[in-house]
Amino acid sequence: MEKTWNNKAWFMVLPVLVLVAFSAVIPLMTVVNYSVQDTFGNNEFFWAGTDWYVEVLTSDRFWDALTRNLIFSAIILAIEIPLGIIIALNMPKKGLGVPVCLVLMALPLLIPWNVVGTIWQVFGRVDIGLLGHTLEALGINYNYVQNPIDAWVTLIVMDVWHWTSLVVLLCYAGLVSIPDAYYQAAKIDGASRWSVFRYIQLPKMKRVLLIAFLLRFMDSFMIYTEPFVVTGGGPGNSTTFLSIDLVKMAIGQFDLGPAAALSIIYFLIVLLLSWIFYTVMTTSDAQS
Amino acid sequence: MNFSWMAWTLPTALFFITIALLLVGMGIWEYVSPGGNPRIGILRFETTRGDRLFVSLLGSAFIHLAWLGFGGGQHLWWALALSVVYAVGVFRYV
Structure with a gap:
């Protein structure tokens, strides 16, 4: 059958283009404009050139926050992806257990981010929180307000609790799409549980894992609300990630020029890392 | 407006x-x-000319950032010249 070629499809794309223009392109252009100027308000701007970029790129504050972000994202991915796969593999594939498990898994995702932060802030408190109080009763010296390691552990556990469900649901969607014939063939061949996972389940989950990996990387790299509510970037600056630093700079100090320069650098880092992950994973997928 | x-x-x-x-x-x-002229270049994965433009622009942005971070923002035209050479290289070999 011969394909019909016309340009009507462009009109279908037009609403998305308009939406993206207003929600992303115009704000991005404005941030670029701010990043080369200085302002004291009242819509008055003074040319600063590349000064803010130099200031940000040569400051310890930026590199420290970036390092914290990269470490946080690496830990989150190292925990949530394997844990998500393990939980998805052990979820029931049929029967009443399926909807029960799916609802339970979806529950953390339905809670707004600031509420999650508040829950864990209270949960971790030594005086009234269940976690903090229990740990203290067990003789463990835990205080996320004063100890940087405790603050990091709290944030990591909170993020794992909040977002592993997303990885589970995506992996589960990949698993249930595998036809039974694959498992039957593996059974006839006497394949081990590991072989079934390695050669059937993992390849079939690859695409959803790519989505899960990218979503979790971008989200953890841009995390703001939960650490802001739980630790406010402290103790000291130990949990001050780039996003928190950015808000402190833009709203706390009203340094809009440096904050805009930091935003652009932050955006470019996210873009580069996402592109690398996407390219590596899609290329290995195509080769396999 | x-x-x-x-x-x-x-x-x-x-x-x-x-x-x-x-x-x-x-x-x-x-x-x-x-068709986008897809081909496999030195990075050993398929790229179209749109991909090559993206790689060129993203790389140019980081060349400029590196120049600003390490060079203190002096003589930025050299960073631009380096970016053009880089982009030509990307379109030729990637």
Whole structure:
């Protein structure tokens, strides 16, 4: 059958283009404009050139926050992806257990981010929180307000609790799409549980894992609300990630020029890392 | 319509006009020679000419950032020249 070629499809794309223009392109252009100027308000701007970029790129504050972000994202991915796969593999594939498990898994995702932060802030408190109080009763010296390691552990556990469900649901969607014939063939061949996972389940989950990996990387790299509510970037600056630093700079100090320069650098880092992950994973997928 | 809230300057306007012209140019190139000219270059994965433009622009951004971070913002035209050489290299070999 011969394909019909016309340009009507462009009109279908037009609403998305308009939406993206207003929600992303115009704000991005404005941030670029701010990043080369200085302002004291009242819509008055003074040319600063590349000064803010130099200031940000040569400051310890930026590199420290970036390092914290990269470490946080690496830990989150190292925990949530394997844990998500393990939980998805052990979820029931049929029967009443399926909807029960799916609802339970979806529950953390339905809670707004600031509420999650508040829950864990209270949960971790030594005086009234269940976690903090229990740990203290067990003789463990835990205080996320004063100890940087405790603050990091709290944030990591909170993020794992909040977002592993997303990885589970995506992996589960990949698993249930595998036809039974694959498992039957593996059974006839006497394949081990590991072989079934390695050669059937993992390849079939690859695409959803790519989505899960990218979503979790971008989200953890841009995390703001939960650490802001739980630790406010402290103790000291130990949990001050780039996003928190950015808000402190833009709203706390009203340094809009440096904050805009930091935003652009932050955006470019996210873009580069996402592109690398996407390219590596899609290329290995195509080769396999 | 008043766009003063966007705080436009001539250099940033020229920057975005250049990006827009590049995209229009790529559109015309695609119209003249459809298919995106996919090929496998030195990075050992398939790229179209749109991918190569993306890699060129992203790489150029980081060349400029590195120049600003390590060079203190002096003689930025050298960073631009390096970016052009890099982009030609990407379109030729990637």
